Amino acid sequence: MAEDRAGKQTFKPGPGYRQFSGRHEFPSNILHGTLACALWIGSMHFNVSVLLFSLIFLPFSKFLLVVGILAGFVILPIDENSRFGLRLARYVCRHMASYFPTTLHVEDINDFHPDCAYVFGYEPHSVLPIGVVTLAERTGFMPLPKLKCLTSSPVFYTPFLRHLWTWLGASPATRKNFCSLLGNGYSCIVVAGGVQETFLMQHDSEVSFFNSLLVPERAIGFNFWILQVAFLKERRGFVRIAMEMGCPLVPVFAFGQSHAYRWWKPGGKLVLQLSRAIKFVPMLFWGAFGTPIPYQHPMYVVVGKPISLKKNSQPTNEEVLEVHAQFVKALHDLFERHKARVGYADLPLRIL
Template sequence: TAGPTFTMLKLKGWPNAVRPLSLHRDSGSRDPLYTRSHFLLVCTSEALLFARLSLSLSLSLSLSLCTSEALFVCASLSLSLSGHQRLFCLRLSLSLSLSLSHTHTHTHTHTHTHSKNPNFLCKKGNAVSDDPGITVFRVSSPKEMACSPVEESKRYIARTQKTNQLKTFLALAIWLCVIHLVIFLLILMVFVLPFRWSLTLGAVLVTLMVIPLFEKSALAEFVSRFVCKHGPGHFPVTVVIDDKDALDPNQAYVFAVEPHAVIPLGVVGLCENTGLLPLKKLKGFASSAVFYTPILRHVWTWLGLAPAKRKLVVDSLKQGYSCVLIPGGVSEMLYMEPDREVVYLKKRFGFIRIAIEMGAPLVPTFIFGHTHIYKWWKPKGMLYNEMSRVLKFAPLLFWGMYGTPIPFPRPLYVAIGKPIELKKNPQPTQEEILEVQALFLSALQDLYDRHKADAGYKDTPLYVY
């Protein structure tokens, strides 16, 4: 019978990656692209293609890291290319990744001077990471910190260094540009593309929302290490620990990080693969909306993030993981202003309750610079506030360098205070929770006041809602 014929492509080493690459009309047949049955067949084949590609990539343990990088780029492009273009893309990506693998990074091991304070002298100290993109320092009695209540010998600083610029750009693109990519694809699907292509794109996005995350795959490990190694150097990120000896590597902590800002990128300084903290088991938590977003759910899961749900946090603490939480959340974004620091904590009790129930020390953490890595515009009014709470994120317009999703290279200063020791109580009373909240707010304010001058925010006030 008359009908479409298929040109098949079988990639070497990928026996299951077979798909129809083109449809040809036989003489005398109707145009199959405009018939419902053939159109649904095309949609199904596109969805199966991406699922097979994802499975093949995640299971390709025998490939080198540079090849995994090339395959990641190739897979992201392959949906819109023809057969010969796919082969060309694969070869080009392999060549590019092999050439990048020979580019070496350099690290500075000499004495540094703080960019905001010329008297802030640091000496190289004991490293907590073997990563060449990270330099670790110990403060050598600066006069500016004479009022600090902790001993200077216990203060600890770790700072990321810039690496290869191309790799930094690729890391930021993988880490952050996915958000704008998904928005762009949704706009195309709704307003631009013909119905048949909109349905195809929709099928692909839905597939990306449900396929497994492959957290333990070689690709996941590579993406995590690549982003954590090259991304933070863009700012750079400086982590300052008031008392390093107070952090026990065998203890699980609850890091309460403020502020949230547009995207809390400074949390990368607390990621396990960044290596800036003397703790090996760390897990970050983000809004549940992130894990319903195609592509983004994979990338951020590979970076060590999980949905901010009570059960997941409790289970992680039981397994010995220190949990990185941002209690201000979406509501904090509704209050943020460019000329002041804002935290929304007076009505936040969940993170305190979990810390008391598990007996996990509560660590106040403040990230200076969060509110300046992006510019933004957000609507005002009760309707917008209620919609943000329902959606679990605040819809706003934000942009970075040259109007792109790449953030401005503003230094991020992560100040980590002394842990607040808590007595374990499986059923804490409201009075106990309020008492711990008062201790935490006082410790956070003290942490902010002691570090704001060194971070370059001496005249910026902190507002607590």
């Protein structure tokens, strides 16, 4: 019986990558990959550029007109099932995965069943958690018919970005929405570090929500080590919700994502308070040739085995801590199992 079920749910690869015993490599295509990155990430810079250009070079009345047009796109209804939108999203997902290129490894694809909702705990956040594209529904990798990536709510008030990211499968990262999606059978990708993790990034270190590890920056020519600091004890909400909904937790770690961008951000308590209020960190970031296009640095996204949970509508703090510790250990073990394969064999991992 179990063998029959596993046979029916064996993963069938779609377009855009090759399959090697559970490891999926997306072949690189620089032209399509660059365009996909520009569409997915460049819309943020496009809005800012349009506003600055209008403010500097146009009469004030025309500037107000531009602001009004952009505001119109904020309230313009979105058809989530738009044929054009879904085709665009599939194009972006497939070719962004090929750009770096990205290698996606799932330890056991047959552990995932299409009739079950999962909570994917993804790390690290970095400037942008762009490695989540390998898990997106539009990429066509995971055998899950319904999959959403929970994203900071300001995205859905940003012209153009809100449309594209909705078509890509993003959804607001609120507790109510999280529970509603799981209840309706959607698996959810959660990047739990969020604003706190981004704000605490440093040029000689990268903040990671789950762990503290030393990563050599050898791929881009520097000789120092990057120290990743963890803030795991502060964040347990996604674990509690997974327990309340009875959804398995899945550890995910992305190697190499931190090299996608250079960045600058202001510091201080006031900026942190502002970042928490507006749900994102006001910062500048840039990639190849100073553009929004990220640097081409290979990324390796590894997906561990699901941690099954019994539904518990009112878990105690002690029960949440117990499951939380189980998840942390699973993520730590996932990292240790795969670090040598992706070129980080000598890296220590320290959980805080």
